[in-house]
Every structure is written in C-alpha cells, then in structure tokens.
Amino acid sequence: MKINESKKTEHNYILLFIGLGFYIFVLFAFLFFKTNSFQSLNLIPFYTITDYLSNGGIISIINVLGNIVLFIPLGIYLILFNHNKRIFINTLWSVIISVAVEILQYSFKVGATDIDDIILNGLGGFIGIVIYKIKCKIFKDKVENAIGIISIVAGITFLILCSCFSSGVFGIKIRIL
Numbered sequence: 001m002k003i004n005e006s007k008k009t010e011h012n013y014i015l016l017f018i019g020l021g022f023y024i025f026v027l028f029a030f031l032f033f034k035t036n037s038f039q040s041l042n043l044i045p046f047y048t049i050t051d052y053l054s055n056g057g058i059i060s061i062i063n064v065l066g067n068i069v070l071f072i073p074l075g076i077y078l079i080l081f082n083h084n085k086r087i088f089i090n091t092l093w094s095v096i097i098s099v100a101v102e103i104l105q106y107s108f109k110v111g112a113t114d115i116d117d118i119i120l121n122g123l124g125g126f127i128g129i130v131i132y133k134i135k136c137k138i139f140k141d142k143v144e145n146a147i148g149i150i151s152i153v154a155g156i157t158f159l160i161l162c163s164c165f166s167s168g169v170f171g172i173k174i175r176i177l
Contacts, residue, residue, distance in 0.1 A: 016077075016080065020077050020081075023073045023074075023077065027070065027074070030070060031101055031105060031110070031111070032104070032105070032108065032110050037109045037110065038109060038111070038112075039106060039109040039111075039113070040112040040113065040114075041106065041112075041113045041114075042112065042113070042114040042115060042116065043115050044115065045115050045116065045119065046116060046119070047115075047116065048112075048114050048116040048117075049064060049116045049119070049120070052064050064120060067116075067117055067120035067121055067124065068120050068121075068123050068124040068127065069124060070121070070124060071094060071098065071120075071121040071122070071123075071124030071125045071128065072124045072125070072127050072128040072131065073128060074094055074097065074121075074124070074125050074128060075090065075091070075094050075124065075125035075126060075127060075128020075129040075130075075131070075132070076128040076129070076131060076132045077128075078090045078093050078094060078125065078128075078129070079128075079129045079132045079133075080132060087126070087129050087130070087133070090125070090129050091122060091125055091126045091129060093125075094121065094122055094124075094125025094126065094128075094129075095118060095121070095122040095125070097121075097125075098117065098118045098121035098122055098125070099118055101121070102114070102117055102118055
C-alpha cells in the first residue's frame, strides 16, 4: 500500500513540475519575447492603472487584467513549493519576482517598466495564494494533484486562446508576442 501511495505522490510532483515548466515558458514568452524593442519607466503608483481605466478600451482592460491573471499561477506555485505557507511571505516573494522581471524588462528593452505592473502582478500572486488556501480546504490531501491537472489544462487552453487571438480567429486580432 505504501508503494502505491509513493507512486501517486511521485506522479503528482511530475504533474506539478510539468505544469510549472509550462507556466514558466508562457510567462517568459509574454514578458520577454516581444517583437518590438522599447524602454520606458513609470515610478508613480496607480498612474498607468488610472490612465488605462479612465480612457477605457478593451486593450487597456486586457492589459490590467492580464497583469493580474498572468501572476496568479505564480502565487499558487510559490505557496505550493514553499514550506512557509504564510500568505504575507509568499505574497512578498511574488512582489520580489515581479520587481526582478521589471528590472530585466528595462535592462533588455523589452517593454515598459512600471510600478503599476508590480502592484498588479503582486495582486495576482496574492490571488493565487488565496486560491491555493481555498483549494486546500476543499480538496484536503488531493490539492497537489488537482493543481497539477488544472495547471496543465489551463496552460494548454491559454496557449490555444493566445494562438486564436493572435491569428484573428474570433474576429479580434491582438498582437500577443
């Protein structure tokens, strides 16, 4: 019986690492593999968010929500693989990683370096951590298996949607990469 449980745990970790690898690939693709090279800097908190939301437009909303959604899996993986399960510590790690990403984007001239991105990414990480805590309450011991399967399915769905949007299948053509 212990051998069977050991194999299940091993399979769960394999699923989790496949999901994590898939997430890191998608994250890097969105953040660093852009066709246009530019560099800008905003250090005024909530300036870009306010501008985007007040001027409206679907692209602005996608940008704000995209920054949040893109970092939700990071929050889940951080708390999952971290022995310290406190929300504050894992949210702090999410913010630190976001700061590192913004510094790298600025250094390699692959986008706008914006304090608002750090705020939104940190919020996304926090939401991911809360989702993990809720899943732990619902699934109890099966949370790792559920997260592994969900992350793979969500990652594949995400890539398909990105391909559809970038090719204009839904009548909307958005430049993603």
